[in-house]
Amino acid sequence: DTEVLSLSTPNVYFVEGKLQAEVARLANDAYAELAAKHRGRFLGFASIPMDDPDAALLELRRAIDELHMQGVVVLSNIRGRALADPVYRPFFEEADRRKVCVFVHPMIPAAAEAFTEYVLGPIVGFPFDTTLAIAKLCFAGVFKQLPNIRWLVGHAGGAIPYLMERMDSGWRDFAECRVNIDEPPSFYLKKLYYDTVTFSPHNLRMLRDIVGADHMAMGSDYPHLLGSIEKAVSSIEGMDFSAAEKGRIQSGTALSIMNNVPQTARR
Template sequence: RLVNDAFAAVVRSRTKRFTALATLPLNDPAASAAELERAVTQLGLRGAMLFSNVNGIALADRRFWTLYERADALEAVLYIHPIHPVGVAAMTEYWLMPLVGFPFDTTLAAAHLVFSGVVERFPRIRWVLGHLGGAIPYIAERLDRGFAAFPECRAHLRRPPSEHLKAFYYDTVNFDAGALRLALEFAGPRQILAGSDYPHRIGSLRAMRESLSGLDVPGADRALMLGGNAARLLGL
C-alpha cells in the first residue's frame, strides 16, 4: 500500500505524462485482489505488475483466480515481468538467469496462462509481456500444434493458443531487428509497446529508439509503437 500510494502521488503530480501499475502482495491472493481494486478505483492506477511466478507457483494456479476475477471486472492491465525462473539452479553462471532465464520464465508463464484457460475465462484482462514476450512469437505455431495434437492442451480452450496470444501486448525489450519484426508480424503494430528496460544494465533508451526507427513500417505504425498503443492501453 505504501508503494502504491507513492506511485499515485507521482501520477497526480504529472498526470499528462505518467501513470502507474500497482505492486501486489502476491503471496496473499485475496489481499492482492483487494489492493488491486483500491489501486484502480481509489488511486487511479491502471492495473498491476505480476511476477512470472510466485515463489515457484505458476500464475495460472487456481489460488490466483480470485485476483483475476477482480482484474477482469476492472478491465485491468496485468504486466508480467520475470523473476527467479524455474530451474534457476542451472543459471548461476554468466548472468544466465536474466539473460536466458527471464525470457524463458515469461514464455512459460504466458503459455501456462493460456493453456489453463485463465486468459479465455477472464477475457477483459489486458495482458502485457516484458522482453518481447520471451519466445512466444517464435513458438506460438508450436503451441497451436500442441493444441491440435494433445487433448490435454484442448481441455480448457476453445480456440488455438495463438489467437489469445496475439491479443497480448509485447514490450520491445529485445532490440534485435529480426526479433522485433517477428513480434510485429505475429501480433501486429497495435500490440507492440516501446520498452527500454531502463535503468537495467542491459537496458537502453537509445537502443530502443534505434531498433524501432530501423523497422520498415509505415510512420503511423511506428507512432503507435512509440507511444500511441501505450496511451490507448493506459488511458493517457
C-alpha cells in the same frame, strides 16, 4: 514524454505475509505521489501482494479506484508458483471484471540453480520464465475465460512469438492441450500485447508480422543493465515500419490498453 513506472524483480515478493502488503502499499503510494507531482510525466503500474488473495484484491481496488494507477504488474512466477495456479484466480477474475491492464514482468525461474553462471538468470532465465508463464496461462484457459484483461507481456513475450506454431501443433496433437481451450493457442496469444524489450530488428519485425503493431508497446527495461531508453527509442525509429505503425508502438497501443490514462499523457 511520459514514462510508465513499475517495481521490477523481485517486486514485493522478497517479503511475506502482512509485510508484503505493506511494501506494496508503500510502493504504490510513492508512484502515485510522483505521478501527481509531475503530471503527464510519470504514470505507474501497481504492485500487488499476491501471497494473500484478500490483500491482493484490496490493493487492486485501491490502486485503480483511489490511486488512479494505469494497471498492475505481476511477475512471471510468484515465489515459484505459476500465475495459472488456481489460488490467483479470484484476483484475475476481478481484474477481468475491471478490464485491468496486467503487465507480466519476467522473474528468475523457480529452478534458479540452473541459471547461476554467466549471469544467465536475466540473460536467458527471464525470457524462459516469461514463455512458461504465458504458455501455462494459455493452456489453462485463463485467456479464454477472462478475455477482458489487457495482458502486456514483457521482453517481447520471451519465446512465445517464435513458438506459437509449435504450441498450435501441440494443441492439435495432444488431447490434454485441448481440455481448457477451444481454439489453437495462437488465437489467444495474438490478442495479448507485447512490449519491445528485445531491441533486435529481426525480432521486432517478426513480432510485428505475427501480432501487428497495434499489439506492440515500446518498453525500455530501464534501469536494468540489459535495458536502455536510448535503444528503446532508436530500435523502433530504425525499423522500416510505416509512420502509423511506429506511432502505435511508441504510444498508441499503451494509451489504448492502460487504465485511468490522464489527458496530459495523450498530448
